Amino acid sequence: MTDCKSLILELADKYGRERASLLPILQGVVERNNYLSDTCMTDIANELDLSAAQVYGTATFYSFLDTQPRGEYVIRVCKTITCDMHGKKTIVQTLEDMLKIKIGETTPNKKFTLLETNCLGWCHEGPAMLINDTPYSGLTTEKVHDIISEFIKK
Amino acid sequence: MAKKINLTIDGITVAVDEGTTILEAARNLNIHIPTLCFHEDLCVAGNCRVCVVEQEKVKNLPASCATPAAEGMVIHTNSMKVRMARKHIVELLLSEHNADCTKCYKNGNCELQGLASQMLTGDHLFLDLVPDKKYTIDMFNTAIIKDDSRCIRCQRCVRTCEQLQSVSALGVAYKGNKMKISTFFEHSLFEVVCTNCGQCVNRCPTGALIERNYIDQVWDAIYDPNKHVVVQTAPAVRVALGEALGMATGKIVTGKMVAALRRLGFSSVLDTDFTADLTIIEEGHELLTRLKKALVDKDPTVSLPMATSCSPGWIKFIEHTFPEYLPNLSTCKSPQQMFGALAKTYYAQKRKLNPKDIVSVSIMPCTAKKFEANRPEMRSSGYKDVDFVLTTRELGIMIKQAGLDFEELPEEKFDSFMGSSTGAAVIFGSTGGVMEAALRTAYEIVTGREVPFDGLNIVAVRGTEGEVREASIKIDKVKPEWSFLEGVELKCAVANGLAHAKTLMQNVRDGKVTYHFIEVMACPGGCLGGGGQPIPTNKEIRTKRKIAIYEEDMGMPIRKSHENPEIAEIYKEFLGQPLGHKSHELLHTHYTPRKRY
Amino acid sequence: MSHQTLKRVDLIFGEYSNEKYKILATTLARTNDDILKDLLDSGLRGRGGAGFPTAMKWRFTAETPSDEKFVVCNADEGEPGTFKDREILLRVPRKVFSGMAICGKVIGAKKGYMYLRGEYKFMVPELQKELEIYHEHMRQLNHDFSIEIRMGSGAYICGEESALFESMEGGRGEPRNKPPYPTTSGFMKKPTVINNVETFVNVLMIMRLGADQYKKLGTTDSRGSKVFSVSGDTPIPGIYELELGMPLDRFVDEFGDGDTKAVQVGGASGFCVPRKKFKDTVIGFEGVPTGGSMMIFNSSRSMYNVLHNYLEFFEEESCGQCTPCRVGCQQLLKGIVAVKKGEKKAVYLDQLMKLSESMKITAKCGLGQSVANSFSSIVNNFKEEMIY
Ligand SMILES: Cc1cc2nc3c(=O)[nH]c(=O)nc-3n(C[C@H](O)[C@H](O)[C@H](O)COP(=O)(O)O)c2cc1C
C-alpha cells in the first residue's frame, strides 16, 4: 500500500489536475492500493479542487473503483447469462470453498477478495473471471484449483 | 434578434426564439406541462421524464424541458400516449418512495404529491420497492434533515449545491438501482462541507431535504406561563412571508407579520433590523480601525479586505474552504446573534426579567441560522443566545395552525425597545445591502457628510445577482481625527451565492484584485433568496422581493443606521462605545477552521 | 447436420492484418470529399448497434465549425455476448488506428481517443506498443493525429456515447440530453465523431477495396460484413466474420447444437427470436440488427432465467438517473419474480409489458429504451415459462 499523498501527487503530475484527470487518478490509486480509502479520496479532491462528494460519487459509479478495502487479488467472476449457463455457480462454489469466504468478502489475510461482475467479454469461453486485470476463461473446478493454488503460493 | 422557430403545440402555432425549449414554449401558451427535475435556477437535467410530450413523426416522447423547439415540430402535451407514460413515471417514482404523506413535513406542499393527486395514482400499478431499500435518514444536523426514503433522485439539490453554491456537499453516488444522493462517504451533513445554506432544501420538490423544524418547541415555550418569549424578525422575512400565506410575490407585510406574531402569543415582538443597525455601527468602526492599523500603524498583521460576517452559510464556507481567510472575517456576530446576546442581557435588565426565563426565538429566511444559533460560540449571555430559529416557512405554518386570516390582519408596530430600525437595516435583506448601509454610516463618520449618491442610493453595489460587483468611494475632506483616510479610494466588492463568493475569494487569494471591504451573502440574491424562504424561490421571485426591499428603504423616515435613536440609547445605557468592552464580550466572536470534505 | 452454408468473409481480420499503414498513407493523400463520397457510396452503417450511416456522421462533424474536434473509438464493448472488439484490437489494431486517422483528417481533428473497457486492461501494454509504431508512422507521413487510450472502470453504460464523454471528462457516466448530438457537442463539448472499433476497420477496408467492391457484400440495407460473437449452446462458440443480411435459420443450422430454442440477437438489449421465427428473421438493419452478439439457447434453458439474468444486468448497469429506466428495470425484475412465485396473477405480465413500452419511449438513453426489446420478445414468445 502506497502512501496516499505522495501517490496522488505523482498521479496528478502525470495526468494533470483537470476534472478529466480524475478517472485516471482514481484508477491509478486502485491499481496501487486495491481500493480508494476515504483519506485518499479527500486528498484527490483537494488536489483537483473538487469536493470530496464529487470524487466519491464518481468512484462509486464504477464497479472497479472500490471504496471498500480489498485484498491483494480481487477475483471477479462473471455472472452474466452465458457464463451462468455454463456453470458459473460451480465456479463460485469452488472459489468460496477454497478461499473460505463468500461473495463480497475478503480473506482475513487480505490476500483475496471474491466478487461477481457483469459480462467480461469471454462469453464464448465461459465461465470466465478476472483476477485483478488478468482474465481466465474456460473455467472448470480443476482449472480454478490450479489457478488459485498458484496465487496462494505467491 | 434571435431567429424565430415555428412550432405547433396542442393545435396552436407559435413562433419562439431559437433555443427555447418545448416546455418554455408551452408555458408561454399557458399550457402547463408537469415537471419535477426542472428548476428555473438550474441547468436542465432531463432525468425525471415527467415532462415528456408527444412529437408527431417521432417514435419516442421527448422530454420537453430538455428539447429545444425545432422548425415545424408538432407537439401534443396531453395525448393518450403522453398520459399513459406520465402516469407510469409518477407511479414508478411512488413505488420507490416512502409515501406516507401524513407523516411528512412537506404534506400539502410537495410537488410529487401534487402530481400524484393530479394523476389519481390511487390504484398503485406497481409493486412496492421500499421494503427492498435500505433508506436512511440523516437527523444529526441541527439545520437540515435528509430523508432518502422521500427522495426522487431529481438531482435538483446536487445541481443547486454545485452550480449555485460551488460547495458540492451533496453528490450522486452509485448507479442503477443503488443510485442515491449522498454526501462524502454518506457522512451526516453535519460533518461535511455543507454550509447549511438550505438552497437545496428550497429546491427539493419533496420531503427528502427539509429544515429541522422547531415549531412545537416554540409553541411549548409560548404556552409555558413561566417563560417570556421574545421574537425577532429578520429583514428579508417581511418581503416573503406573504407568499407563504397566499399573497402576491413582492409584497411587504411587516405590519401584518407583527400582528400575527402578537396573536401567536409571543411576549414581545422585536426586530432583527435593530441589531442590523447595531452591526453597521460595530462593523463600520471595525473597518475603520483595521484601515487605521493598516494605513497609519502599518501593522502587517491586519487582515484586509475585511469581510462581512452576517451570513452564517458564508462563515462556514470560509471555515471549510478558505480557512486562511478566517482573520479577514469581521468579528461582529450576525444581527441574529447580537440580538440574542442582548435579549438575555440588556433587554432582560431593562425589563427586569431573569434571563433564564427568557426564550429567544428568531424568524429567519435562512436555515444556516439554525446551525449558527447552535454553535458553542453563541452563548455569551451565559445562556443560549438564540433558543430557536424558525424559517419564514415555519412561521407561515404556525400562522396557518393558529387559524389566522393573514391578509385580513391589521398593520401593527414592533414593540420597543429593540424594535426600531432604519432603511439601512431593511436593505440587509438584499445582496449589497450591508455594504450600502455600512458605507452610508462609515462615510458619514469619517467626513461628516452623507454619502455622495443620489438619494443615498449606492446603486453600484445593488446591481443584478449572479456576478461579483465592485464599487469604490473616494474619501476626501475628512474630519481631522480621520486624516489618514484623506484621499483614500475605498474599494469594495459584493458577491451573492457561494459560487460567486468562491470566485471572489480565489481572485483575492491569487492577488488579482485588492479590496478593503467585501460583502458576501451565501444565498443567491442575498437573504431575500435565503434557503428558509417560501418555496418556490427563483430569479423572477427574488427580483420582485428585491424591488420591494428597496422601496421599503425609500419609504423609511430614517435611512442611516447611526441615526436610529434606539442605537444611541443602547450605547448610552449599556454598551458604552462601539468596539468597547461590553461589545466585545457580547457582540463579537471568532471562528475556527474545519475539514474540507 | 452442421454444414457450411454461410459465406465466411475475411475483410476485417484478413488481408493487411499486418499492413504497414500503406492504405492509410494513400488515403491521407486523397481529398476529404473524395473519401466521404466513397464512404457514402459504400453504405457503411455503424457497427456499435445503432447503425447510423458513418459518412453522414463524419460529414456533419466536418461541417461543424470549431477550433478543436475529436475522434473517439468506442471500445467499451460491454453488451453481454459481445467480444469481437477485443479480438479486433488484439489482431488488427493497425486497421483501427488507420480508420481513426482517416476520420481525423476528414473532420479536421488532431486528437483521437480510444475508450477501452476496464475489463480489457490486460490488452493495454500490447496496444501501447502498437500505438508507438503507429505514431512513428504518422511522424514519417508528417501527419498530425495522435491517439491516446482512456480506460473505463466497469460500467456498461459508458458504452453509450454521451456517457462515454462524461466518463472521459472525469465524471459519472450519465448520458446527456440529445440534442445536441456528438457531431456538434461531444467530448469536451466539441464536435466529435464516435465510432465503434469495427466501424473504423470497415472504413479502412472501404478505402482499400473501393465502395463498389465493398458493396458486393451484404444487402441493400446492410452493406459489408460483420464480426459476430457467437456464444451459448453452440458446439463452435467464437468469432466469425459473416456477410450481413443472412437469414437466422441458416445461422442456426450452422451454429446451433441441433436443439436450438431461441437466439438472442444483439445481446441483452437486443431481441430474442424463438424457433418458429428463425425462418423469417434476417440479421441486419432491415431485420434484427446486432452489434455482433448472438447467444444461442437450446431447449434445456429456462427463458425465465435468461430474462431474469438480463434484468438483473440492467437494474445494476443502468446509470440510474432517469425514472423510467432506474425504477422500471427494478419493477420488471421484481414483477416477473412475483408472477413466477404466484404472488401476482399472470395478467400482471400485461401491466409489465405496458410499462416496458413506456420505458422504451420515455427513457433518456438507449439503455432504458431497449430493455423492452428483450423483455417483450421473451415474455411474448415464452409466456408459459414466465408463469409456470
Ligand atoms: C447502453 C448502451 C451501450 C452501448 N455500448 C456500446 C459499446 O460498447 N460499443 C459501441 O461501439 N457502441 C455502444 N453503444 C452505441 C454508442 O452509443 C454509439 O452509438 C456507437 O458507439 C456509435 O458508433 P457506430 O456508429 O460506429 O456504431 C452503446 C449504446 C448504448 C445505449
Ligand code: SF4
Ligand atoms: S415527500 Fe411528498 S409524496 Fe412523499 S411523503 Fe412527503 S408529501 Fe408525500
Ligand code: SF4
Ligand atoms: S445546505 Fe447548501 S451547502 Fe448544504 S448541501 Fe444544501 S445547498 Fe449544499
Ligand code: SF4
Ligand atoms: S433530495 Fe430532493 S432535490 Fe435532491 S434528488 Fe432527492 S428529491 Fe431531488
Ligand code: SF4
Ligand atoms: S435510460 Fe437508464 S442508462 Fe439511460 S439515462 Fe436513463 S437511467 Fe441512465
Ligand code: FES
Ligand atoms: S457472459 Fe460471462 S463473459 Fe460474457
Ligand code: FES
Ligand atoms: S422536468 Fe423534464 S425531465 Fe424532469
